[in-house]
Amino acid sequence: MKKNFFVLTILVSLAACAFAQSVETTPSNESGQPVNSTLERKWSVGIDLAGTVNSPATDVAFMTHMSYNPRIGLSYGAHVGYQPFKWLGFRTGLYSIAKNYLITRTITINDVEFGSASMMLNTYLNVPFMADLSIGRKVRYHLFLGAYAGYWYKAKLIGSAQVVTIVDEGVLYNQDYEFNSTRDNRFDAGLNYGLGLSIPFSQRVGLNVEMLWYYGLTDIHKVYMREHSPFYNTTFLLQIGATFNL
Amino acid sequence: MTNRYFSINKSMALGLVLLLFATSCRKEPLEIQNPNTRACNSYSEQFEAIWQGIDHTYTLWSHDTINWDARYVKYKPIFESFDQNGVDSATYVNTWKEFTYGFIDHHMAIVLWNPVHKFLVGISPSRNDYGHPSGYKEQVDALKLQPGISNYVEYNGSNSNYTKSIFCLLPGKTADKHIAYLRFSDFELGSPDSIPNEVLLPFKAFYGDSIGLGILNGAADRADVESIIIDLRANPGGSIININHLILSLAQNPYHYGYSRYKEGLGRLDYTGWMPVQFPLPKYHLSSPKPIVVLADINSASCAEMSTQILRDAMGATVIGERTMGATCSLLPSTDVAFDLFYSGCFGDYKIYNEKKPTHPDQFAYYVYSSTYDIVLKDYTSLEGKGVQPDIEVLFDLNSLNAGRDNQLDRALQFLRTGN
Structure with a gap:
């Protein structure tokens, strides 16, 4: 969590500095609107594709041979934008986002390493709602701040495990995860933030490249036991998309 | 320009503050000591x-x-x-x-x-x-004497402290046909190479000389043996690896028992995925299927229960006796x-x-x-706490045994000789 704070603070500070410098130099017309004609169009729609890296945050306590590790995945979706001011817009959309993670455990017995690994491939449907603060003329630089809500749509469990008593080691399992209503909190919500840039190809079409974070604030496990260990996802997206101005 | 600049910064500052506040909304992890090494003073x-x-x-x-x-x-x-x-x-x-x-x-x-x-x-x-009113020890002692076995054709028994096991051939439907009876008191055989020969005698009579590999020239596969009784009463189980050669050697195919999983995380319901529990077919097994009866009771536990389930499901065996204990995980x-x-x-x-x-x-x-694995059947139902239910219920009767009659074994012999 401290690491996330640090990264977030650095990013926001850098963006704020860049923004503060550029507002002094960004040309505008008499009405205060930017020269860039694409921004005269208030509504836009777009499609996005992203690679994701999800970092699970939970505690292993005494289970020191076990670790929860980040895992990559894919995200795709569509967004709608509204730009009431030249420096401020809003964006929402619907995204399918992979929030995967890997659980590994390793132990060395008589110089032989034993272990197991299982991968949770989670698919979330997320609806972000972000403020889009932007600067620049031809190329515009964006700072996104907002929140999201969503639903843990489906999951798959893939892994290998030590089954020393029954069958050979390294048995693989690859199965759809069956949600447990006692354990799994399928409602998902948290913060969105990120940086991006947009390059207009024409008055109607532009390209977006963005780095976004989905910082989960909902524990993915319900509190169904007294000594509950919380579990959060933080998902980074490196996203590319196309925006169509209406 | 100044107002616009002010409004931009104000919005950003407000957003940033809200963001930083919100990121602190995550709950902190627990302090949990290792129960495997924890020292206690009260x-x-x-x-x-x-x-x-x-x-x-x-x-x-x-x-x-x-x-x-x-x-x-x-x-x-x-x-x-x-x-x-x-x-x-x-x-x-x-x-x-x-x-x-x-x-x-x-x-x-x-x-x-x-x-x-x-x-x-x-x-x-x-x-x-659980357990019979007479107690587990009394039951084991009574079964050890095997008063119900009298008119045997062949007999090999072992009453060593290592494991108690009995093999005998009993009369079948006709004079030239026999029923092979095998009782063993647990699944703690270990490696056959490390077992005293005296203990192995009943097993060798039933399975042949290569019991670690299955049935090879043993009585179970002889032409005059028309059916088999596996007696798992009061058998508390042991090493699951022994199921391979002791039980699967009576089958014709590898057997998919069900699925297993274990814990994966601090949460009570944090588990691995379900892994298949499969038993391979031993190198040597029955050359053709034979009718099998399993004798089981409330003191048949763990491997004995799994074996009862396998014999019935994979080999069509009839279970006679009582429900088993319901300790079916490993x-x-x-x-x-x-x-x-x-x-x-x-x-x-x-x-x-x-x-x-x-x-x-x-x-x-x-x-x-406590169990390391949660084990369920192929349809994901669990026998834990439920046990294997008998096809023909015959309750254990200590008085009958003490009087020289094994009512459960008698019922098994009747079933194999008459089909009812």
Whole structure:
């Protein structure tokens, strides 16, 4: 969590500095609107594709041979934008986002390493709602701040495990995860933030490249036991998309 | 320009502040000590350590239905009062029995030591209601004598302390046909190479000389043997690896028993995926299927129950006797390594398990013996706490055995000779 704070603070500070410098130099017309004609169009729609890296945050306590590790995945979706001011817009959309993670455990017995690994491939449907603060003329630089809500749509469990008593080691399992209503909190919500840039190809079409974070604030496990260990996802997206101005 | 600049910065500052506040909304992780190595200096610490261990590593939470958190809240102050006021040994043991009563894991045993009373006491939370009124030992002693076996054609018995096993050929439907009867008292055979020959004699008679590989020139596969009785009564189980050659050698195909999983995380319901539980067909097995009867009862546990299920499901065997105990999951009991590899099942002072004494007699100590794996059948139903139900129920009768008659074996012989 401290690491996330640090990264977030650095990013926001850098963006704020860049923004503060550029507002002094960004040309505008008499009405205060930017020269860039694409921004005269208030509504836009777009499609996005992203690679994701999800970092699970939970505690292993005494289970020191076990670790929860980040895992990559894919995200795709569509967004709608509204730009009431030249420096401020809003964006929402619907995204399918992979929030995967890997659980590994390793132990060395008589110089032989034993272990197991299982991968949770989670698919979330997320609806972000972000403020889009932007600067620049031809190329515009964006700072996104907002929140999201969503639903843990489906999951798959893939892994290998030590089954020393029954069958050979390294048995693989690859199965759809069956949600447990006692354990799994399928409602998902948290913060969105990120940086991006947009390059207009024409008055109607532009390209977006963005780095976004989905910082989960909902524990993915319900509190169904007294000594509950919380579990959060933080998902980074490196996203590319196309925006169509209406 | 100034106003616009001000509004931009104001918005950003507000957004940033809200963001930073919001990121602190995550809950902090718990402080949980390792139940496998935790030192305890009081009744309440011992209670807390055992509870935390069970809370985070017990494998069968998904099957358990009792509100254990409420039970914990009720008993925690009672154990704390023991620290203040002391407690006599009977109250101490009974309080533990009350607290743990009802865990569905039928392998579970909690072994306790405290430096005040200075004796080890074992509690089996799920077994208090089970067992024959006459008791397990009386049943084993009576079965050992096998009073029901009289008119045998061949006989090989072993009553060594290692394992008790009996093989005999009994008359079949006709004079030239026989029923092969095999009883063994547990599945702790280990490697056949390491077993005294005297112990192996009944097995060699039934399976042949290569029992580690299955049935090769043994009586079970002889042409004059028309059917088979496997007697698993009062068999508490043992090493699951022995099911391969002792039971699967009676099959014609490898067998998919079901699925297993173990814990994966601190949460009670954090599990691995389901892994297939499969038994390979031994190199040597019955050349053709034969009718099989399994004798089982409430004291048939663990591997004996799995074997009963396999014999019925894979080989069409008829189960005669009683329902089995319902301890159908499996475990790795003996080392710290197993705990660190699985974080499921057994934990505590392994010296108590291995040597029947605590490592530090001046401290409060414990060893919790519990299933490492949750095992279910192919349809994902669990036999834990339910056992295998018999096809023909014949209740154990100690008086009958003492009078020289085995009513359950008689019913099995009748079934194989008449088909009813």
